[in-house]
Amino acid sequence: MRFCFLCGKKTEKLIKGYCEECYNKKFQLIEVPKEIFVTTCSKCNKIKEGNKWKDMEIDEFLRNKIKIFGKNVKIRFEINDIVKIYAKGFLEESKKLKEEFHEVKLKIKKEVCSGCSRKFTDYYETLIQIRGSLTNDDIDSIDDIVLIKKGFYRIKEVKGGYDFFISSKSLGEKITEILRKKYKAEIKKSYKLVRRKQGKNIYRNIISIRILSD
Numbered sequence: 422m423r424f425c426f427l428c429g430k431k432t433e434k435l436i437k438g439y440c441e442e443c444y445n446k447k448f449q450l451i452e453v454p455k456e457i458f459v460t461t462c463s464k465c466n467k468i469k470e471g472n473k474w475k476d477m478e479i480d481e482f483l484r485n486k487i488k489i490f491g492k493n494v495k496i497r498f499e500i501n502d503i504v505k506i507y508a509k510g511f512l513e514e515s516k517k518l519k520e521e522f523h524e525v526k527l528k529i530k531k532e533v534c535s536g537c538s539r540k541f542t543d544y545y546e547t548l549i550q551i552r553g554s555l556t557n558d559d560i561d562s563i564d565d566i567v568l569i570k571k572g573f574y575r576i577k578e579v580k581g582g583y584d585f586f587i588s589s590k591s592l593g594e595k596i597t598e599i600l601r602k603k604y605k606a607e608i609k610k611s612y613k614l615v616r617r618k619q620g621k622n623i624y625r626n627i628i629s630i631r632i633l634s635d
């Protein structure tokens with residue numbers, strides 16, 4: 422007869438010096454980090470793992486962050502800002518089914534993956550035609566708002582100004598607002614019907630901004 426060094430219980434079977442009950446309390450089936458950071462593509466939901474964009478489910482990504490110590494461990498997730506993790510299985514050398522519950526903070530960052538940014542470079546919902554000149558500060562504030570709104574745009578220099586091809590209508594409005602606040606300008610809006618593959622009618626906004634003075 423031997424004794425569990427934690428609770429003192431008499432037992433035939435000790436595992437690493439513990440009775441089976443204490444052993445199951447002391448050791449974990451899985452180990453999870455306190456926080457998990459994940460970067461996903463805002464367009465296609467791919468997940469960035471290391472430097473690669475992968476077509477994987479968030480469950481699989483989370484699973485890769487977990488260290489498993491037990492045997493036959495089944496893991497189930499409930500995913501929100503806090504991820505609830507339910508694990509069920511057996512510790513090494515134990516026949517007692519163990520259940521565990523863990524919580525992890527999930528920090529999601531949205532980016533546009535390389536594939537999507539290629540695909541969307543020709544894509545735009547708003548065209549802003551600016552006639553007049555912009556300062557580097559203007560471009561900086563536009564870059565900031567584009568970053569905050571997780572959009573994208575490209576600039577084409579044209580005679581007398583610039584054409585901005587902008588990913589979304591709301592972003593187009595924001596950029597117009599920035600320039601309206603700073604400059605005395607004549608602003609005209611129009612719409613152009615564009616037809617996309619899905620057969621849906623989509624309107625593209627066209628905003629002409631003529632900068633009169635600052």
Ligand SMILES: [Zn+2]
Pocket residue numbers: 425426427428429430439440441442443444
């Ligand atoms: Zn014990």
Ligand SMILES: [Zn+2]
Pocket residue numbers: 462463464465466467533534535536537538
């Ligand atoms: Zn993507």
